Amino acid sequence: xxxxDKVLDHYNNPRNVGALDKSSSKVGTGIVGxxxxxxxxxxxxxxxxxxxxxxxxxxxxxxxxIASSSLATEWIKxxxxxxxxxxxxxxxxxxLSLPPVKIxxxxxxxxxxKSAVRDYKEKQQESxx
Amino acid sequence: MNKPIYMDYQATTPCDPRVVEAxxxxxxxxxxxxxxxxxxYGWQAxxxxxxxxxxxxxxxxxxxxxxxxxxxxxxAINLGLKGAVEMYGSKGKHIVTTLVEHKxxxxxxxxxxxxxxxxxxxxPDEHGxxxxxxxxxxxxDDTILVTILWGNNEVGTLNPIREIGAVCHERKVLFxxxxxxxxxxxxxxxxxxxxxxxxxxxxxxxxxKGVGAMYVRRRNPRVRIVAQMDGGGHERGMRSGTLNVxxxxxxxxxxxxxxxxxxxxxxRTSELRDHLTDRILGALDHVKVNGHPTERLPGNxxxxxxxxxxxxxxxxxxxxxxxxxxxxxSASLEPSHVLRAMDVGEELAHSSIRFGIGRFxxxxxxxxxADRVIENVNRLRELSPLYEMVQEGIDLSTVQWQADH
Numbered sequence: 001x002x003x004x005d006k007v008l009d010h011y012n013n014p015r016n017v018g019a020l021d022k023s024s025s026k027v028g029t030g031i032v033g034x035x036x037x038x039x040x041x042x043x044x045x046x047x048x049x050x051x052x053x054x055x056x057x058x059x060x061x062x063x064x065x066i067a068s069s070s071l072a073t074e075w076i077k078x079x080x081x082x083x084x085x086x087x088x089x090x091x092x093x094x095x096l097s098l099p100p101v102k103i104x105x106x107x108x109x110x111x112x113x114k115s116a117v118r119d120y121k122e123k124q125q126e127s128x129x
Numbered sequence: 130m131n132k133p134i135y136m137d138y139q140a141t142t143p144c145d146p147r148v149v150e151a152x153x154x155x156x157x158x159x160x161x162x163x164x165x166x167x168x169x170y171g172w173q174a175x176x177x178x179x180x181x182x183x184x185x186x187x188x189x190x191x192x193x194x195x196x197x198x199x200x201x202x203x204x205a206i207n208l209g210l211k212g213a214v215e216m217y218g219s220k221g222k223h224i225v226t227t228l229v230e231h232k233x234x235x236x237x238x239x240x241x242x243x244x245x246x247x248x249x250x251x252x253p254d255e256h257g258x259x260x261x262x263x264x265x266x267x268x269x270d271d272t273i274l275v276t277i278l279w280g281n282n283e284v285g286t287l288n289p290i291r292e293i294g295a296v297c298h299e300r301k302v303l304f305x306x307x308x309x310x311x312x313x314x315x316x317x318x319x320x321x322x323x324x325x326x327x328x329x330x331x332x333x334x335x336x337x338k339g340v341g342a343m344y345v346r347r348r349n350p351r352v353r354i355v356a357q358m359d360g361g362g363h364e365r366g367m368r369s370g371t372l373n374v375x376x377x378x379x380x381x382x383x384x385x386x387x388x389x390x391x392x393x394x395x396x397r398t399s400e401l402r403d404h405l406t407d408r409i410l411g412a413l414d415h416v417k418v419n420g421h422p423t424e425r426l427p428g429n430x431x432x433x434x435x436x437x438x439x440x441x442x443x444x445x446x447x448x449x450x451x452x453x454x455x456x457x458x459s460a461s462l463e464p465s466h467v468l469r470a471m472d473v474g475e476e477l478a479h480s481s482i483r484f485g486i487g488r489f490x491x492x493x494x495x496x497x498x499a500d501r502v503i504e505n506v507n508r509l510r511e512l513s514p515l516y517e518m519v520q521e522g523i524d525l526s527t528v529q530w531q532a533d534h
Contacts, residue, residue, distance in 0.1 A: 003444065011444060017512055034530035035515060036475035038438055038464075042514035058514040062440040066512060115531070 003063055004097035010067035015074045018056040020044040025127050028120025032111045039065045039105065043072060043112035047120055050080045057112070064102040068092050068109035081117050133450040134494045138428055138487030139282050139310060140452060144379065145335040145488070151382040152337065155375040163372045164363060174374045181381025185342050188384040189308075189327065190318035197343045197364045198377055202309040203233040205328030205343035206276075208368060209305050210237045212354030213274050213326070214246060217303070221271030225302075227251045227259050227288075228470035230278050234307055235466075238276075256421035257284045257471045261292035268296070274303045280311035283467040283483060284420030285429030287311070294323025303352060309333055309341075313387030314426055315395060319344055325352050331376065335488055336383030340376030343368075394488060398428040401486045401495050406430050408499035413506055415519070419473060419481060428486040433477040434502075436516040437509045442482060445505035449498050452483045476515075476525075 003011070019042075020027045026046050033040040039061030046054040055073040059066045071092055076084040089106035092098070098106055135143075155177060163178045165171025182193040199205045214224070226238055228250045238248045249267045251259045264275060275297050280287050290306055297304035305326040311317060312327075313334035319327060325346045332338040345367065346352045360369025387394075406418055415435040434442060439453035464478030473481070484498070510516040515525060 011441070014512060019517065031514065032531050035479070035525060038440075038476075038479040040514055040530070042517075058512055058517055060436060060513045060515045061438050063444040065438075066441060111531075 006096050007064055007067040007098070010070040010096070011063040014066060014070040016056050016070065016077070017058065019058065020046050020054065020056050025123050028116040028118070028123065030112045030115025030117075030119055032115055033061070033108050035060065038062070039108060041065065041069045041108050041112040043069060043116045045076065045084070045116045045120060047081060050082070052076050052079055052081065052084055061105065062102070064096065064098055065105040065108060067096055068098070068105045069112060071095060072109040072113055076113060081120065084113055085117055087113060131448070133448050134498060135450045136484050136486060136490065136494070136498055137450050137452050138485035138490070139483060140485065141332045141338065142335045142487055143489065144337055145383065145386055147386060148336055148379045148382045152375050152379040155378050161374070163374055164361065177374060177378050178372055181377045184381035184385040185329075188317070188388045189312060189329075189344060190320050191344050192347065195344050195347050197345055197367050198372055199328075199341045199343050199368060200339055201332075201341035202307065202328040202330040205341055206233045206307060207237055208357050209326045209328065209343060209345075209354060210234070210241065210274065210276060211357055212367070213303055213305070213352070214241055215355035216353050217273045221273045222246045223269050223272040224248045225251065225264060225267045225272060225275045227253060227277055229253050229257055229281055229467045230276070231282060231307055231309070234276055234278070253470055255471055257281050257286035257419075257467060258421055258424065259288055261289055261296050264293050265296045265300070268300050268302055272302050274305060276305040276307070279306045279308040280314065280426045281420065281467060282310050283465055284431040284471070285426040286421040287315070287424045287426065290324065291322045297325070298323045310426055313384065313391070314428065316391065319346070325350070331380040331383060334383045334387050337376050337379040340373050340380045342380065395427045398486050398490070401490055401492060402428060402430050404492065405484060405486070405495050405499055406432065408496070409502060412503045417477060419468065419471070430484045430486070431481055432484065433473065433481040434506050435477060435480055436513045436519065437480055437506050439480055439482055441509055442502070442505055445509065446498070446501045449501060451485070453481070
């Protein structure tokens with residue numbers, strides 16, 4: 001099975017690898033997947049106002065999973081939180097030319113974005129109440 | 130692009146040039162049909178086949194008359210298992226095997242179950258080994274056949290075949306062993322090891338693909354099997370079809386070379402394997418070598434790199450041809466049935482790589498592979514949220530994972 005050039009590029013030069021301070025009220029953290037399924041993604045966002053000013057990820061998974069999460073961080077940086085929620089896995093599939101057996105990697109990346117945003121919003125509600 | 134370093138010798142091996150040289154005349158000059166009785170072409174072919182039979186028999190301690198040529202191990206397994214059940218089915222319908230067999234055995238057993246056989250699948254210990262005691266306990270009055278893998282193709286563990294064979298002979302149950310990975314790699318002696326039927330394959334021992342052989346015992350006991358292909362009655366009626374003389378010559382030569390070089394090669398490949406595992410274990414934490422620590426094939430190392438997914442590691446070491454224990458690379462997305470039966474744990478099964486070392490592997494290649502593996506595991510662990518959590522002191526087994534995929 002050959003990987004697309006874009007998957008290889010993200011795998012060899014992953015963007016935005018790292019961690020943000022998960023205790024900060026401005027940071028939302030999403031962790032999705034499970035080790036026994038062969039993939040776990042951690043995606044974090046840092047929000048100023050309603051705009052995502054930074055995003056970081058770490059992924060345990062195949063090359064397509066790493067590429068999907070790397071691409072996701074690239075896409076959400078600079079977007080508003082609500083704009084980030086509009087990113088669909090199908091767009092990731094298209095951008096990375098993922099084969100059918102790897103579609104679940106893109107679904108996981110979409111879930112990771114949603115999970116990070118949910119975590120951020122919950123923190124905001126807690127600090128307001 | 131340079132060719133990747135080949136380190137997948139349990140999948141297949143290149144033909145030894147000496148094997149190819151021995152085969153060449155049999156494509157053109159000596160093309161006769163070994164079954165032609167009336168002219169020199171046939172006699173010459175028959176003579177070559179006879180020589181190969183002797184070379185193979187000599188490697189495994191059998192008589193040349195006990196060697197049946199097949200297309201490979203899968204065919205021999207089908208023939209041995211189905212043929213024995215068909216011959217002895219009136220005596221009983223019970224078969225004993227293990228959970229770590231090759232698919233050729235497991236799927237043949239599944240087929241026999243559909244036809245009314247009952248199969249006991251022995252669970253191995255954490256090293257992938259079953260004991261003679263387990264076999265003894267599983268044998269019943271209606272057991273007609275025991276079939277046990279000798280050397281495991283994934284993790285390299287050797288089963289105690291001699292002890293298992295002794296149990297089978299004592300209980301008068303036929304004993305088949307899949308020795309595809311074992312013949313030519315460690316000493317095999319069908320008499321001392323109490324084996325009744327055995328399969329071997331040319332392409333695992335530096336011979337050609339598409340040719341293999343089966344040992345079928347002729348004395349104490351005389352094993353009879355029903356042919357699974359009807360035709361000209363070749364191979365003492367057990368396997369019809371014009372003999373693949375060229376391939377058989379190659380298989381014979383391959384066996385002869387294995388026999389000549391067995392001890393030296395065992396030593397050399399074990400040392401290279403140990404060098405690889407020593408280098409990796411010396412440089413990385415959270416690494417587990419799967420399979421039995423001492424009772425193992427010389428040229429195999431199956432290693433789990435915790436917190437790194439196997440396929441992503443293969444992608445990183447793309448100048449090395451190895452195989453991943455997680456079948457994520459295939460369509461099934463399921464970790465290997467062997468690692469699962471050994472209770473290695475699903476996450477470690479997803480993180481395992483099989484390194485296969487053989488006749489043409491050099492120490493420089495092993496060093497290069499070790500370097501590439503260490504570099505990539507470190508890089509991927511930088512990317513791994515699991516490794517980060519473990520560094521933070523989190524016990525991963527206590528984490529609530531959000532997994533619905």
